[in-house]
Amino acid sequence: MSAVHSVAVAGAGVAGLATAILLAEGGVDVHVFEAKPALDSLGSGITLQGNALRAFDRLGVWPQVRAQSYAFDVLGLRAPGPEARVLVEMPDDRTGGPGYPATVGMYRPDLAAILLDRAEALGATITFGVQVAALTQDDDGVDVVLSDGRTVRHDLLVGADGLHSTVRGLLGIETTPEPTGMGIWRAFVRRPEQVTHTELYYGGPVYIAGYCPTGPDTMYAYLVEKGQDRFGVTPAEAVKAMHDLSLAYHGPWEEIRAELDEASRINYTRFTQHLVPAPWNRGRVVIVGDAAHSCPPTMAQGAAQAVEDALVLVELLLSAERLDQEVWDAFHARRLPRATAVVEASVQLGRWLLDDVHDADVPGLMHRVAAMVSEPA
Template sequence: MKTIEKVLIVGGGIGGQSAGIALRQIGIEVEIAEILPKFDVYGVGIIQQANALRALDALGVADEALRRGSPYPKVKMCTATGHQIAEAGTDPIGRFPSHNGISRRVLHDILLERSIELGVKYRLGLTVDSITDKEDGVDIVFSDGTTGSYDLLIGGDGINSKVRNLIFGESKPNYVGLSNWRYAFKRPKDLDTGYIYFGKKSKLGIIPMTEDSCYVFVVSAEGADNPFIKEDQMIPKLQSYMEEYPIPMIQELIDQVVDPKLVNYRPLETLNLPAPWHKGNVIIIGDAAHATIPQLGSGAALAIEDAVVLAEEIKKQDGAQAIFTRFMKRRYDRCKMVVESSEKLGEWELMEFSGQKLPENANIGATMGKTTGMLAQPI
């Protein structure tokens, strides 16, 4: 049985960098191939629930994320006019709060700093062109014509994963009919936690990122066939959604939406690859295997958890198939539940935004509560 000593990770996002850190902490040599020629992460925020912080702690970066982010308690769920109807989020786990808001760029920088500290090697501006699986490893031809040999290959290259398509054949993400808008602001003085407001045409959230900054997100239905928004429509459309909410804290921000290039807009897609997520000496993690929409704020958390669990299993050094089998046993049901629950919540939101009556069994609170309760359980 060959000892795993050298691993290639394709994709330098949250999942890929987390895997690099986790493997370096157990002494594995790691290279990360990232298709971007330089990192240029957009600076809008990300929600970290307590389970994400617990996973980041295993990577040695949770305290830094809390220091450079903004811890806050459970999110207040409100009507469009501001009447609170519920709270949402995982309970605190040990010393970790229910939530931490942080800029995605800042989180990336924290992971990059830790990766470099541990000796992760980066190769920017390239990806894999071919993968040849062997009994004792994988041979790679990169997009720049260079080659390499590794004991394992981890595909962490996102929802449109090249690794996934090379290993399992092409699989396309599913557009759910919803879109997500994000825009960063100076933090209002009365923003004491995260808030989510439910309107007739959209859902709006305002989330702390630091003591001085926050971001607003809007979930909307932009059309099942063509969710593309032209740049000159970005500002008026986002402002029009915000105008639905007569909350002083929101209304004061509308005039600050001025730069279309700072609007982060994307149609929402999911992907839930059937088990197994591995073949031979190749495994995929994060959005490459289980991309979810942000209705439960858990996409990045699942990728970080994947990285931590995979490193724990690799440390046992009992062969790729045994390692991957245990990984799937620990991860598949958990990730599948988050993807499916998020899809169901998105389906109900789309119905409401379209003026349709929800089915009798639609229970948003129960669905969120069951899933976040599961996420609080150990990984």
């Protein structure tokens, strides 16, 4: 039984590949169209919480993710200043359940390659260098116009095409990402031996200085500052900016700073927030992942929520006989409250920093969200 037999997916990010894996596993003919000419071979790190790991297990990629990541169960807080005093080391919630670590760090291109291999092994076709450019639909299917001039017809189009989603625009949805007021510098560097879990430094010249190990020899380090126009900076200027902003932080930052150079893949990104109100579909076209919602990575839930969208959508599609309103109502009932809670809490954590609120109940908010996402989506 399945409500769909052939599906087009726009975007080969986490949401698109997760959707493709689950549909292909369920016997559906899946075609993913990705705008980029190939997956990124260079990039930064990503922090994945237990509920993301449980979802990756469902996709059949947890052994590969485990083997290519760095697992830990503790979150550390340190103070700025020469001693880099450890303020607290807190056990992190195991939101995936006891069978998974609380958190892993990993190199983003490794995660992308694992998901792509799995999707292709299950028979999904992934075409790179082709964008979804236009669409028309009727009661029985969607005609998807591609940037290479072809038009393909499928039972459903899943718009997993990220923050600046073309599909969202084609559906006439006006909600779009807005800056939250913060921006982040990230560098991919060698892991100092003493770094065995994420550590965050609050206070000093930036809102957060932190790092997360991604492998035995690697990690990513980041500095969250007031969002500004950093887009024209040269690689040399990026090294200098990260170097200078990090001068207030010590401990492992000494080694990180000494190593920063133009090979550190330094990247600057502004944080955004948005949440498309229900419905996320119009007829036989639906948006998932960052196309539907985004938030600052203060809880590292973006990828988890993207995969959970895919899990719930495909579960409903495969267990229904036809693509009707019942499917969409069930999808929105399961996804909207959870995505809303994650976006609101992630934005709130950032806002407390922007507003310099010192007595906010950060642990309380984080534990409430952790308790919610501990339940399967």
